[in-house]
Amino acid sequence: MVRTHLNRERIAQAALDFIDEHGSVSLSMRKLGTYLGVEAMAIYRHVEGREALLDCVLQRLMSGVVDGLDEALGQSWQGYLQDIAHRIRDVAIRHPKAFPLVVTQHPAAPWIRPPIRDLDLIEHLLRTLREYGLPDDMVVDVYQSFSSFLMGHLLLEAMHAGADPTAPATAIREEEAPAPAPFGRINLDTHPTVQELSGLLQRNTSEEQFEIGLEAMIDRIEANLRS
Amino acid sequence: MVRTHLNRERIAQAALDFIDEHGSVSLSMRKLGTYLGVEAMAIYRHVEGREALLDCVLQRLMSGVVDGLDEALGQSWQGYLQDIAHRIRDVAIRHPKAFPLVVTQHPAAPWIRPPIRDLDLIEHLLRTLREYGLPDDMVVDVYQSFSSFLMGHLLLEAMHAGADPTAPATAIREEEAPAPAPFGRINLDTHPTVQELSGLLQRNTSEEQFEIGLEAMIDRIEANLRS
DNA sequence: ACAGACCGAACTACACTGTAAACTTGAGGC
DNA sequence: GCCTCAAGTTTACAGTGTAGTTCGGTCTGT
Known part of the structure; x- marks a missing residue:
């Protein structure tokens, strides 16, 4: 009996579900293994380790944001920024226990600013702002201001929403x-x-x-x- | 031979030093023990556990901010806010590896907003703003805006400064x-x-x-x- | 001065973690 | 039929947080 084979996607989704339920600190390879109905070590066939696993979860978290972002175009850069901001806020609110993972450094690119850690999204943002005619230094300024604004607000909001109600x-x-x-x-x-x-x-x-x-x-x- | 006895202060300071040097994730009770020249279990006589230890470190981190804050008074609430902001920024920059600990929830007071986790400081801030004549709802507004602004900026700055240079x-x-x-x-x-x-x-x-x-x-x- | 309380430090033990290496199994190709 | 090879399992090990217990010196009451 071949229960649908393991793969990165399924593992990431299960890890996200587990984190939503029990929090990220209590996620361990063994627990995720039993959660998947599989031996813990099987996970290592598909992801390199715990750190990489959490990175997968983050990627899956943010994957919805960048998809279908092009439809949001055509208005103004103000509307575009509003749209991205609300998309990311939705993620933070829907996954308050997982969202704080954005503060962990991206291993391959320490200069990437949370909570926007997706290179595709960064590329999209920079390119779009440029196309709206903003000068380059202003584009970078916006990216950085935007980052720290989202960081401050959403992390606080997520912490508040994800606080253990049984505290x-x-x-x-x-x-x-x-x-x-x-x-x-x-x-x-x-x-x-x-x-x-x-x-x-x-x-x-x-x-x-x-x-x-x-x-x-x-x-x-x-x-x-x-x- | 009684090597200067352990106490909460000394432990917190050593833990802070260790974190500044090696980062907070690699701080373990055993390593802190050897760092203090003492058996790991001795630490439990003075702090309740790892979580409490990190809380002590945070307290020690922020202790300098609230001390000598009264001298900063007498100007305007604008100057007062500027002063607090710069004090906290100094902490974030001097201890980039320890500062991210502010995002961990205060166990006894989940409603406290990082990075201002010190109740004394919160009390001081709220009282002072009130004394400057700001209406109550505005006082709370300022506290919350202030928190998320500092959170966003300083966490990002600390992550940047604390990034492993050997990455x-x-x-x-x-x-x-x-x-x-x-x-x-x-x-x-x-x-x-x-x-x-x-x-x-x-x-x-x-x-x-x-x-x-x-x-x-x-x-x-x-x-x-x-x- | 001395006996006893006391308390901080050390030791032992246990469950749990991440991860590496060797092993088993089962499906596809010759 | 057998070979191959990859996915999953088993075993193993070092390191973690922490509870329980023991030891040895210091302080206190008389």
């Missing part, structure tokens, strides 16, 4: 006072402002802030272009 | 053509734009971009305040 939220106060403070009682006395603003702090306005920040970045580029 | 920069081209392309020859044919812009891409303008981005963020807050 203990342990108390720091040594007393076991059952104080029903907001978000798992934290030193209410030494940090009164934090406590007072807790309501506002735990409000999730990620999406709004993402849109505002993205808009602001694009505005800034526009202003820079005109000057 | 192979392997070729993707199967030919072993010795093409002296910029930054470790990468698929010159399929990604011509990347290649063409390689000169601009590898230019390090992190500091400039940091200043520009920080300024822009503050301007945005000001504009938001006036409206």
Whole structure:
């Protein structure tokens, strides 16, 4: 009986599923093996090792972003950037446990900036911006600003979304006072402002802030272009 | 002979030194033990485990930021934010291998946003902004924008600075053509734009971009305040 | 000064990790 | 029929985090 043979695709998909479910730190070759119904060492026939495996997962994660990106063209570079940004945000939100893998360095190209680690996507971005008439130094500027903006927002959003819901939220106060403070009682006395603003702090306005920040970045580029 | 007794401080400092030298992934209890001239298990008398150890390192990393922050007061909230931002950037640059630890979740407070993981610092920031007269919702907004801005910029900068200089920069081209392309020859044919812009891409303008981005963020807050 | 509590450091043990090497098996080609 | 060869398995080993236990010196109460 030949259960559909192993290959890079199937392994990457299974690893992604596993990570979505249990987190990336608890992914081990052996666990992935049993998850695939196969002996752990069989995986090494198809990927070089754990690091390469995680790289495959990342590639699979981002593969959807670059595909069908050409249809998004034809508007303006502003719309194009908005489109890419939202595509990547979708990935981050759909796979919050896997997305933080973008901070691991690409072994073959340390100069690639997360979270856009896909060379095809980088090429597409640079080329398109150029075709929209942006000068070269501005193109690189946009790429870099865009990277760090996405990095900051999406990593935070993913961490928030991927936080273990079963987290203990342990108390720091040594007393076991059952104080029903907001978000798992934290030193209410030494940090009164934090406590007072807790309501506002735990409000999730990620999406709004993402849109505002993205808009602001694009505005800034526009202003820079005109000057 | 009582070689200066172990304590949390000494352990955290040694761990930080070790990470600065060899990176955080290769820090193990046993290696830290020998690094301290002590048996690995002795460490468990002072810190609860590996996770707690890394948390100690983070605490030690950021301890310098909040100390002596009151002297930076008295100017304006703009100057205050600039000051904090530069202090944290200094940490990121001085400890590029340790800084990425900020993305690990704080176990007791998952709602804390990296890279500002120090409750004292958060309290200080929120209180100060309030004292400068910013309305509560704006205070929280600033905290969150500030976090993601620092996160994006500093993590990228740290990754860049902490990249293993002995990295192979392997070729993707199967030919072993010795093409002296910029930054470790990468698929010159399929990604011509990347290649063409390689000169601009590898230019390090992190500091400039940091200043520009920080300024822009503050301007945005000001504009938001006036409206 | 001395006895006993005490506590930090060391040792042992165990389950689990990544990975290399040798081995088994089963399908296709002569 | 046998040969080949690649995919999957088994075995092995060094290294990991950490719980449990033991040892040896220091501090304290009298």
